[in-house]
Amino acid sequence: MSHDFVYTANPARILFGPGSLARIADEVRLLGCRRALVLSTSSRREDAERLNAQLGELGAGVFSGAVMHTPVHVTEQAMAAFEDAAADCVVALGGGSTIGLGKAIAYRNDAPQVVVATTYAGSEVTPILGQTENGLKTTVKGAAILPEVVIYDAELTLGLPLATSVTSGLNAMAHALEGLYAKDRNPLTGLIAMEGLRSLKQALPAIVERPRELQARSDALYGAWLCGTVLGSVGMALHHKLCHTLGGSFDLPHAETHAILLPHTAAYNAQAAAEVLAPAASLFGGELGGGLYDFAGSLGAPLALAALGLRESDLDKAADLAASNPYWNPRPIERDAIRELLQRAWSGARPR
Ligand code: NAD
Incomplete structure (x- = not known):
């Protein structure tokens, strides 16, 4: 390399x-x-x-x-x-x-x-x-x-509610995943991102089992620091833009929106950024989007944008907004593919 x-x-x-x-x-x-x-x-x-x-x-x-x-x-x-x-x-x-x-x-x-x-x-x-x-x-x-x-x-x-802990932890993981393929990534941000992902991957299931266990909480906070550091160091792409659009234009809650979209945006970019995403893919069982979806499901995270109150009739507008404002992404922003991604995320289907 x-x-x-x-x-x-x-x-x-x-x-x-x-x-x-x-x-x-x-x-x-x-x-x-x-x-x-x-x-x-x-x-x-x-x-x-x-x-x-x-x-x-x-x-x-x-x-x-x-x-x-x-x-x-x-x-x-x-x-x-x-x-x-x-x-x-x-x-x-x-x-x-x-x-x-x-x-x-x-x-x-x-x-x-x-x-x-x-x-x-x-x-x-x-x-x-x-x-x-x-x-x-x-x-x-x-x-x-x-x-x-x-x-x-x-x-x-220790008292951070379980549902918030899970969605906030997945929000943190999204920073690291997008950091892995960021256009301005560097070797250090790649290392920080993987350590952050590993730490949260281990900590979140432990928190679901034992929400007041200090070690699990400490591991999650450590992962959050690392993932946040990546967010502060490199540019984000499709995932963060899509969350920004849905939060800004449809008033969807921040962490929940990140948690639901992450498996889908990861799947969207999985092929185009396969090399840099390989360590993350192997952390989630080989298939990044599906693996993240199963992981989120196992934590009891929300899986469908419909559950956040987004209407199916809003999906066309959301896809238009996400595709209208050009930004860098490892895979080009294809309006119809984004519309399909949103449909699956809206209904809670497993990403393809
Ligand atoms: P939040 O700060 O709104 O917290 C969620 C809820 O949890 C709040 O009601 C809060 O009072 C409560 N809470 C927080 N800590 C708690 C604890 N330890 N115990 C019990 N309750 C607790 O949610 P968030 O997801 O942390 O932040 C979302 C906001 O942050 C959004 O506005 C988002 O845009 C912004 N954000 C900005 C950046 C950035 O780099 N600029 C990065 C991430 C998020």
């Missing part, structure tokens, strides 16, 4: 390990900050209040209005809370929704970010921010968006 690549690493400080949340005050101080606004979703407000108290004099208060897809009007409220609290940094406690809000603040005022990641979505290690305004989702990228410090404490994930 000949090597020819450019690799830019994302600078970030990662603290990984059960109990690592205890070190958060030191991390805030190391950043040179003195007043941290703690962010969360409304359902995690109590945890955020506890964290604010744990920060002692460094805690500047809680803003618990984070929601999915980072609406700009919520960011504006959070910016006002940041100023009212005289904060000089943010601590985001949660998954991609909360982390997105922290990134949106930092994008506007360059506030340092400490992230305590509690799902497997991976946003904490990417310099990418997706935000929505007037029903339109746009993506921006930049150094200010990348969080400075990430704390991965698996103890905080």
Whole structure:
């Protein structure tokens, strides 16, 4: 194999390990900050209040209005809370929704970010921010968006609901799979992607059996970090574009949409990217799309877009949208083949 690549690493400080949340005050101080606004979703407000108290004099208060897809009007409220609290940094406690809000603040005022990641979505290690305004989702990228410090404490994930754990874990695996065939991939992202896939492949069935087992949770979080790192380093293709289209235009939930589409998008690209996908295919029994479908099914993951509320009559429009905006993919984007892929994913059929 000949090597020819450019690799830019994302600078970030990662603290990984059960109990690592205890070190958060030191991390805030190391950043040179003195007043941290703690962010969360409304359902995690109590945890955020506890964290604010744990920060002692460094805690500047809680803003618990984070929601999915980072609406700009919520960011504006959070910016006002940041100023009212005289904060000089943010601590985001949660998954991609909360982390997105922290990134949106930092994008506007360059506030340092400490992230305590509690799902497997991976946003904490990417310099990418997706935000929505007037029903339109746009993506921006930049150094200010990348969080400075990430704390991965698996103890905080023991109560992540099982269904969310499974779909979020499959969401993470999608980053790694698309990273394997990314146009701008490099040897390091390939190694990271395979380690991430192996770790989640082992961890997710264990979590289904024993959701509160710390070792399985730690393995899943480790895999999520690796898969997120791939997402932050290389460009994504069909799978992420399709999920973006379905999330943005039909308001489908993020992790579930990823989980359902992954076997189908992997099958779509399996032949065109056979060489680089070979290690992943062998991890899933030789046939990547079918293997992923069986794996997702064995975890009890949703398999049909119909179950998320997408109407069959929307499939033509979704296929048109996915094919209308050209982007790189190992196999050319063929409108009719995408329509067929969507039909199978809608009904929950095994990919071909
Ligand atoms: P989420 O952050 O919305 O979390 C899902 C739910 O789980 C929320 O209600 C949350 O409060 C709850 N939760 C989170 N951690 C918990 C825990 N440990 N215990 C119990 N409940 C917990 O969902 P997500 O899938 O993590 O993130 C989705 C969002 O992130 C989307 O908006 C997506 O676009 C974005 N995202 C962005 C990137 C990026 O690189 N920019 C990457 C991945 C996802």
